[in-house]
Amino acid sequence: MYTKVILVKDTDLKREDKTREFYTRLLDYLREASLHEQIQVVRVADIGVYEQGLVVKVLPDKVTYINVQDEDVKKIVDAALSDGKIIEDLVFKPKAKQCRIVLRNCGKIDPESIEDYISSGGYLALKKVLGELGQQKLIDEIKISGIRGRGGAGYPTWMKWNFAREMNSAEKFVICNADEGDPGAYMDRSVLEGDPHSVIEGLIIAAFAIGASKGYFYIRAEYPLAVERIQKAIKQAYDYGLLGNNILGSPFNLDIDIRLGAGAFVCGEETALISSIEGKRGTPHPRPPYPSVKGLWGKPTVINNVETLANIPVIIAKGGKWFAQIGTQTSKGTKVFAVTGKVKNSGLVEIAMGATLREIVMDICGGTLSGKPIKAVQTGGPSGGVIPENLLDTPVDYENLQKLGSIMGSGGMIVMDEDDCMVDIPKFYLGFCVEESCGKCAPCRIGGFQMLGYLKKISEGRGIPEDLGQLRRIAQSMQKASLCGLGQTASNPVLSTLKYFEDEYNEHILNKRCPAGKCSSLITYSIIEDKCKRCGICFTNCPVKAISGGKEEGYSVIQDKCIKCGRCFDVCKFKAINKK
Amino acid sequence: MEHAKLNPELVSLVQQWKGKEGNLIMILHEIQNHHGYVPRELSLELSRMLDVPLARIYEVVTFYNFFKLTPPGKHRIALCMGTACYLRGAAVILEEIKNILGIKEGQTTKDGLFYLDVVRCLGCCGLAPVVMIDNKVYGKVKKSEVADILSKYIKEE
Numbered sequence: 100m101y102t103k104v105i106l107v108k109d110t111d112l113k114r115e116d117k118t119r120e121f122y123t124r125l126l127d128y129l130r131e132a133s134l135h136e137q138i139q140v141v142r143v144a145d146i147g148v149y150e151q152g153l154v155v156k157v158l159p160d161k162v163t164y165i166n167v168q169d170e171d172v173k174k175i176v177d178a179a180l181s182d183g184k185i186i187e188d189l190v191f192k193p194k195a196k197q198c199r200i201v202l203r204n205c206g207k208i209d210p211e212s213i214e215d216y217i218s219s220g221g222y223l224a225l226k227k228v229l230g231e232l233g234q235q236k237l238i239d240e241i242k243i244s245g246i247r248g249r250g251g252a253g254y255p256t257w258m259k260w261n262f263a264r265e266m267n268s269a270e271k272f273v274i275c276n277a278d279e280g281d282p283g284a285y286m287d288r289s290v291l292e293g294d295p296h297s298v299i300e301g302l303i304i305a306a307f308a309i310g311a312s313k314g315y316f317y318i319r320a321e322y323p324l325a326v327e328r329i330q331k332a333i334k335q336a337y338d339y340g341l342l343g344n345n346i347l348g349s350p351f352n353l354d355i356d357i358r359l360g361a362g363a364f365v366c367g368e369e370t371a372l373i374s375s376i377e378g379k380r381g382t383p384h385p386r387p388p389y390p391s392v393k394g395l396w397g398k399p400t401v402i403n404n405v406e407t408l409a410n411i412p413v414i415i416a417k418g419g420k421w422f423a424q425i426g427t428q429t430s431k432g433t434k435v436f437a438v439t440g441k442v443k444n445s446g447l448v449e450i451a452m453g454a455t456l457r458e459i460v461m462d463i464c465g466g467t468l469s470g471k472p473i474k475a476v477q478t479g480g481p482s483g484g485v486i487p488e489n490l491l492d493t494p495v496d497y498e499n500l501q502k503l504g505s506i507m508g509s510g511g512m513i514v515m516d517e518d519d520c521m522v523d524i525p526k527f528y529l530g531f532c533v534e535e536s537c538g539k540c541a542p543c544r545i546g547g548f549q550m551l552g553y554l555k556k557i558s559e560g561r562g563i564p565e566d567l568g569q570l571r572r573i574a575q576s577m578q579k580a581s582l583c584g585l586g587q588t589a590s591n592p593v594l595s596t597l598k599y600f601e602d603e604y605n606e607h608i609l610n611k612r613c614p615a616g617k618c619s620s621l622i623t624y625s626i627i628e629d630k631c632k633r634c635g636i637c638f639t640n641c642p643v644k645a646i647s648g649g650k651e652e653g654y655s656v657i658q659d660k661c662i663k664c665g666r667c668f669d670v671c672k673f674k675a676i677n678k679k
Numbered sequence: 680m681e682h683a684k685l686n687p688e689l690v691s692l693v694q695q696w697k698g699k700e701g702n703l704i705m706i707l708h709e710i711q712n713h714h715g716y717v718p719r720e721l722s723l724e725l726s727r728m729l730d731v732p733l734a735r736i737y738e739v740v741t742f743y744n745f746f747k748l749t750p751p752g753k754h755r756i757a758l759c760m761g762t763a764c765y766l767r768g769a770a771v772i773l774e775e776i777k778n779i780l781g782i783k784e785g786q787t788t789k790d791g792l793f794y795l796d797v798v799r800c801l802g803c804c805g806l807a808p809v810v811m812i813d814n815k816v817y818g819k820v821k822k823s824e825v826a827d828i829l830s831k832y833i834k835e836e
Binding site: 145279280281282283284285288320321322358359360361362363364375376377378379380381396437439440441445446477480511513515519527528531537669 | 700701702703704705707708738739742743744745746760761762763765766767798799800801802803804805807822
């Protein structure tokens, strides 16, 4: 019988074979010392620490050691078998505390086992709701908790539920919005894959709150594992009498079905999502009427995001008051962010609302990968804005991010360093929105396209100062006149970069220069003679013969011929190519 | 035009979904899972079986990025163009793949071996930039590694 488990992983890039070497070394040692029946060694794919050499985690003690060397094997095994001894000089100390509510079970329980979920306190909240609370007290509890929708807009969950509950209709629906389309965000996927039952429990509770008898999961088809896990979990829930008729012996009935998305970002918008479930093109409808009044097939419908629903069972189990203690005045609880981009430890981070962006990016995620200073952080995906480095001390909540011209969004957080161009970034996001615009309303369809045209023009060095005014005008009209959230927020990346990085736009327009060296039309390559060793590798690699000269006289770039592909820059071993 | 033969699998599938409201997208998913795309003959068939005009099926198929109207290559290359991958150089990787295979996004190589698809976020942003070939994910891909990765699939032939 194993008493301890040691997880091993080499966290340096491209050294996966090292993990195996250390793994065998550790196993050999254990066998020699006849300890191999006490300690189990597992090679893991991800250990949650990055770029820290060989990392070892001892369970159930939850002690993590970093930069482990071969000679540390004995020390680690001794410490693991001792009574709580820790090797101080190897132990990993995370700087800031994360607070796991939504991710409470992820990685801890077997997501395919309902028994695991139940033994960690699962479905107790549902029992409490059906047995003791009843509809009114349930909604009151959610109201006390102060939880707001985690999908992005931050609408109070209890109000949504209450509207739908007050509707007099024989048929009502609940939908879990698992159409996580924001590029760069994968919180919902992790919860669906890692703890599917918490979302199902949340959805059952929501259905009970409004009196719905039918529920849907709307999941991206791009997440096959999430679909599979939810499918399994739903089946298990039926087997346990947690779905179907007379749930847990109460008069409450609920059936849940899965509907797959098909790769349309706009379907994250609730009215478009409803169209899609109805089997139509996912185009949005004007609101009001809101879905809680007239939703799926014209019936009152509540749509909640995955993360919102995963919070519900905990709120019920621990009480709304407990939840309301966490977070800020207006934003309660925690938020999961998917921190990616130019960051050292990219991954999911769950923090209490009110933590600052700097804490998240610097303390938890270890700053930038390159070690270069952070230029900006982007939240909210294509609907959000860019927040410059000097505002990173802002505490994260719905209102603060909005004041900065961004949004909370579903939780994508992208870190950018000096090498990222603030004309190129909005161009990227806008390109996304233009492609994903459903085309139903003119402001979004035409406005987005026109703005993209201006951004392209500027990035190619053909911009004129008046373009910035035009961009602002179009952006504001889109905000005011678009039909749905996609169009209303699509201009945020442009407006926020214009607000904080107007200088960079002007550099492109007036001096025809891209300070980040990203916009290829504005870059010139040249050869630094002092550094050039005349090896000729650039000469042979240039696809358009834009490098002239020879080993004797040295090389130079013929600017007229250069197509700015950057191949010479990539192949030069002596950093003798200047990119400006 | 010659009518496609009644496909027994499709029949049973449609029967299974027929009574349910909003079934069209789910049936299309099943068809694409099976064939790799939505063949025109099957759409015609489906239109008769469900009593839905072909135009309605076409409008749905073309609205969603996921559905394809032409058969994909043997191996599907899905290049992630999510924000994290973009920042970490996905555009360079895309260029390299295009150069090597001589196709554009949404096209299949002449030998029918590869189909190149640019997708929005595969949800493994920690590994950016990411390329997925069939169901195998390649993370932290470098430009210099692209040829190696592709050659594995070419050699298999």
